[in-house]
Amino acid sequence: MSTEVRVPTLGESVTEATVATWFKKKGDSVAVDEMLCELETDKVTVEVPSPAAGVLTEIVAAEGDTVGVDALLAAIAESGEKGASPAPAAAEKPADSAPKAKADAAPAPSGGAGGSIDVMVPTLGESVTEATVSSWFKKPGDQVAQDEMLCELETDKVSVEVPAPAAGILSEILAAEGSTVEAGGKLAILTGADGAAAAASTAGQTAPAPAAQPTGTASNDATARGDVEDAPSARKLMAEHGLSPEQVQGSGRDGRIMKEDVQRAVSEGARKPAPAASAPAPAPQAPRAPVAAEDSAREERVKMTRLRQTIARRLKDSQNTAAMLTTYNEVDMTSVMELRNEYKDLFLKKHGVKLGFMSFFVKACVHALAEVPDVNAEIDGNEVIYKNYVHMGVAVGTPNGLVVPVVRNADQMSFAAIEKKIAELGVRARDGKLSMAEMQGGSFTISNGGVYGSLMSSPILNPPQSGILGMHKIQDRPVALGGQVVIRPMMYLALSYDHRIVDGKGAVTFLVRVKEALEDPRRLLMDL
Incomplete structure (x- = not known):
């Protein structure tokens, strides 16, 4: 059975997009919701997830092609078992698929011993792919009832409240206040009263993995990448945080730098003045007028909300x-x-x-x-x-x-x-x-x-x-x-x-x- 991958709704008054990057190639195995490609419009960058698990049998729209809403992008031959498709990808391309496999496998431990349940980022709306965690109303160890509000997310358009999917204990918060999360990402872990310790230890084993990514070979990998083009969202994020490609370990195909790679580098504190080529990305801002020291002490600097x-x-x-x-x-x-x-x-x-x-x-x-x-x-x-x-x-x-x-x-x-x-x-x-x-x-x-x-x-x-x-x-x-x-x-x-x-x-x-x-x-x- 074949499943079609089509261009999603791109937002109000947006009718077409450009295929910026394919993260999989023909013949690759893909898991459900694994990112296949990235589309770029004049307003936003849209990631296209896989609608089913299976094998990518055909890519209809190549990188650089212009596609309209609901246009056919690719075809996937569905596999018989849900868990069968990610494994071959890991065997064929360990470097490319490891981060994705880890993300797909994350919910598995939470559904095992201890009866833990993942609290996920809900659908954020058309053309909205990420949000900021503005407030947590519970702390680790708190007892929560089903549908009780756990936290509030803030996007550039609306605020979204996240309720508890079940009653239990909030054993771990994975996204702290102020952090940026993507749609479908994991926010926290809930467990039953008797399974809190088990879930906490499971989360403790898996959580350090992203930080353990080797960064010492970033420069060599960047050199080996040659003319590989990084994801547009990754280039934008690097420019915003003053990072050069040499400071980021790419996990995509052929060492391509993905958005999550930049986010990981930023969280690890890898900051360095960006080269002149990437500087024009942010809009230039007028320098602030000098302020007297006594006035500066009475000022308060607050980050603007997304809205x-x-x-x-x-x-x-x-x-x-x-x-x-x-x-x-x-x-x-x-x-x-x-x-x-x-x-x-x-x-x-x-x-x-x-x-x-x-x-x-x-x-x-x-x-x-x-x-x-x-x-x-x-x-x-x-x-x-x-x-x-x-x-x-x-x-x-x-x-x-x-x-x-x-x-x-x-x-x-x-x-x-x-x-x-x-x-x-x-x-x-x-x-x-x-x-x-x-x-x-x-x-x-x-x-x-x-x-x-x-x-x-x-x-x-x-x-x-x-x-x-x-x-x-x-x-x-x-x-x-x-x-x-x-x-x-x-x-x-x-x-x-x-x-x-x-x-x-x-x-x-x-x-x-x-x-x-x-x-x-x-x-x-x-x-x-």
């Missing part, structure tokens, strides 16, 4: 990529506030949720997007993708940073459905419970800075979207109405848009339609 790093990178990428421009208007909120006050009690009684302002703004934006579809579109290369749906992103501030959960098919939802969905997503965002799917696929975004008291701002686009509406504080201001000066609750609106796809006329028209719908909500009912 904050991603927010910073995406916002800067948005400014660098889009031709971003902002247009402003103001809206008289009198009609919306009167309508809300009149029906808020009946609304709450019938639907079980409060009637807020966000549902009015979502409805007004949906109405305006129907007339100006460019604001709901995106650019993909030399093409414009017009979306016949509205997936409304709603920016939410959390203790860890800004996230944008998506209200899908907002154009088909009622006021009550919109309010319920926004309330649910807001709670999940603050608790760090949002899934990757709930933050992907938005076509337009609303950001409400008014809840923090902002009177005026220019929101930054959420790529690849072409528009974002900024709401602000409602403030009583004098306005001219019918030849008289009256006091009205006014709000400034700001629409930031990508001028590459949205013209000034379209942007202004969109904002005027939103203003008209809010100042006279009956227009929404009459589709005017």
